[in-house]
Amino acid sequence: MSNVWWITRRELIHYLRSPLGYVIITIALVIDGLLFNAVAVGPSQRLSSVVLQDFFWCASGTTMAASIFIAMRLIAEERQTGTLTLLATSPIRDWQIVFGKFLGALVLLAVMNALTLYMPLLLMLNGKISAGHLVAGYVGLMLIGSAAVSLGLLCSSLAPNQLIAAIAGTGVVLVFILLWLLARLTTPPLEDVLAYLSIHDKHFRPFQKGLVSVADVVFYVSLSYVALLAATRALEARRWRG
Amino acid sequence: MIVLDKVSKYYGERAAVIDASFSIEAGEVVGLLGLNGAGKTTTLKMLAGVLLPTAGRISVDGIDLMTNVDAVRARIGFLPEVPPLYPEMRVAEYLTFVAHIKGVKVDVAGHVDAAIADTDLADVRNEFIGTLSNGFQRRVGIAQAIVHRPALIVLDEPTAGLDPKQMVQMRALIRKLKQRHTVLVSSHILNEIEETCDRLVVINRGRIAAIGTEAELAGNVQGAAKVVVEVRGTRAAFEAAVRQSGAVTKTAIERDEGGIIVATLELANDAREALAQSLIGAGLGLRRMERVQLELESIFLTLTGNRAQSAAA
Numbered sequence: 001m002s003n004v005w006w007i008t009r010r011e012l013i014h015y016l017r018s019p020l021g022y023v024i025i026t027i028a029l030v031i032d033g034l035l036f037n038a039v040a041v042g043p044s045q046r047l048s049s050v051v052l053q054d055f056f057w058c059a060s061g062t063t064m065a066a067s068i069f070i071a072m073r074l075i076a077e078e079r080q081t082g083t084l085t086l087l088a089t090s091p092i093r094d095w096q097i098v099f100g101k102f103l104g105a106l107v108l109l110a111v112m113n114a115l116t117l118y119m120p121l122l123l124m125l126n127g128k129i130s131a132g133h134l135v136a137g138y139v140g141l142m143l144i145g146s147a148a149v150s151l152g153l154l155c156s157s158l159a160p161n162q163l164i165a166a167i168a169g170t171g172v173v174l175v176f177i178l179l180w181l182l183a184r185l186t187t188p189p190l191e192d193v194l195a196y197l198s199i200h201d202k203h204f205r206p207f208q209k210g211l212v213s214v215a216d217v218v219f220y221v222s223l224s225y226v227a228l229l230a231a232t233r234a235l236e237a238r239r240w241r242g
Numbered sequence: 243m244i245v246l247d248k249v250s251k252y253y254g255e256r257a258a259v260i261d262a263s264f265s266i267e268a269g270e271v272v273g274l275l276g277l278n279g280a281g282k283t284t285t286l287k288m289l290a291g292v293l294l295p296t297a298g299r300i301s302v303d304g305i306d307l308m309t310n311v312d313a314v315r316a317r318i319g320f321l322p323e324v325p326p327l328y329p330e331m332r333v334a335e336y337l338t339f340v341a342h343i344k345g346v347k348v349d350v351a352g353h354v355d356a357a358i359a360d361t362d363l364a365d366v367r368n369e370f371i372g373t374l375s376n377g378f379q380r381r382v383g384i385a386q387a388i389v390h391r392p393a394l395i396v397l398d399e400p401t402a403g404l405d406p407k408q409m410v411q412m413r414a415l416i417r418k419l420k421q422r423h424t425v426l427v428s429s430h431i432l433n434e435i436e437e438t439c440d441r442l443v444v445i446n447r448g449r450i451a452a453i454g455t456e457a458e459l460a461g462n463v464q465g466a467a468k469v470v471v472e473v474r475g476t477r478a479a480f481e482a483a484v485r486q487s488g489a490v491t492k493t494a495i496e497r498d499e500g501g502i503i504v505a506t507l508e509l510a511n512d513a514r515e516a517l518a519q520s521l522i523g524a525g526l527g528l529r530r531m532e533r534v535q536l537e538l539e540s541i542f543l544t545l546t547g548n549r550a551q552s553a554a555a
Binding site: 002003006007009010013014017018081082083084085086087088089090091092093239 | 287290291292293294312313315316318320322324325326327328330331335339340342343344345386
């Protein structure tokens with residue numbers, strides 16, 4: 001695990017010392033704040049738990065968007081600048097490179113989500129929400145974020161540069177979001193398969209409501225695992241193709 | 243120590259390296275010489291474990307690259323043409339990171355300090371890499387290649403983009419590396435190879451065109467030896483003696499003044515003794531006979547030119 005830690009550490013140094021991390025977090029926080037006021041709190045009086053549900057719904061969108069932008073550079077930038085050669089000539093495994101980078105991005109995502117905590121805490125002060133609901137919501141945000149980062153990282157491992165990685169990442173995550181819509185247009189068993197694969201609709205709503213189900217956790221962890229595995233294979237394949 | 247045995251690399255249908263075979267002994271500095279696109283970088287990348295060969299075998303210290311790639315990577319330090327640097331990291335911090343991922347387990351700080359000392363980076367060890375000049379960045383590139391104390395250091399165009407002063411410093415650094423490492427340097431700059439390498443491997447259109455020291459390659463290329471002779475006597479007697487020797491294919495009189503003739507002669511083979519006997523037998527005073535050594539530039543152009551012609555044929 002030592003190699004994974006060093007890769008993660010280097011990613012965090014990059015985010016701390018370059019504008020990208022700050023820009024992504026700032027934009028996400030501004031959008032979260034605006035949506036919290038405009039959509040979650042809204043003009044009418046509502047139950048605090050309903051407001052919190054809407055907050056998580058909005059935050060899931062910004063989390064997925066931020067994940068794609070955090071992940072776009074992870075491998076594509078190294079390839080562009082030639083630093084991937086350093087990793088490729090080191091006695092570390094490709095999965096360690098991929099997993100280390102994934103963890104680095106996840107830590108940044110966790111910092112970003114932690115900085116949104118003031119909004120639910122305001123609700124807690126002025127209304128009535130349970131700590132369990134809060135924890136479940138943030139667990140959901142981190143899980144959906146982890147899936148989006150993994151898909152973004154896969155695109156980053158395949159794309160020749162960061163821009164293409166960002167565009168491809170956005171496209172892939174959008175497809176995974178919109179699968180629920182496609183599910184409605186199809187008949188079983190395809191309907192069930194597509195609905196299950198939808199990254200947001202079926203699996204995030206329980207977290208939004210304060211429920212943590214093992215099946216949903218398994219879905220997000222499995223999706224992340226498959227995407228990271230594919231990214232590892234993409235790195236390995238480049239050694240053969242050149 | 244390092245053996246390439248019939249190594250080939252194809253990018254799709256295109257062959258970048260074809261049946262390359264050569265070996266490097268411990269402590270040697272070997273120059274990989276070739277024109278742009280000849281297959282130098284692909285060969286180095288395969289040696290460094292960045293690319294895997296399509297066919298053939300590469301081994302370092304008897305360890306096969308294909309079966310134990312990590313062990314081979316741990317024994318090699320690689321400086322690509324563009325140094326793999328993270329501009330937002332400080333020099334010492336970057337080298338510490340590299341030492342860890344290269345598998346250094348004990349005394350990491352000692353390894354980093356030694357690499358910094360060897361590459362004269364002490365003054366900038368706490369500077370951000372992105373703020374350093376091109377020459378310093380190249381040195382940091384060398385430092386990352388030696389920080390884990392590898393047996394073999396592979397340098398791809400190490401002086402590319404450097405000014406003349408920095409090039410001299412870089413060559414001195416490469417010579418210094420020779421004391422502790424086996425070095426493989428690729429370049430198309432002949433002076434650089436001439437000044438730093440013990441042996442040359444010439445690659446042309448993906449194939450190894452020649453291997454040997456500069457003198458050996460010159461011998462191979464010349465085939466027919468070229469000699470400069472200086473004799474005392476008449477021009478007619480000299481020309482008659484040259485004809486009589488039967489060994490000279492081409493004669494060029496450089497100077498004929500005051501009874502001294504200086505001429506460059508091309509011999510069908512190395513028939514210097516026969517020529518000398520003929521000249522002395524004709525009563526000429528043989529003052530000098532010197533074999534002309536080809537410059538590396540001529541050797542290189544001949545080797546790559548011949549190959550190109552034969553490939554075209």
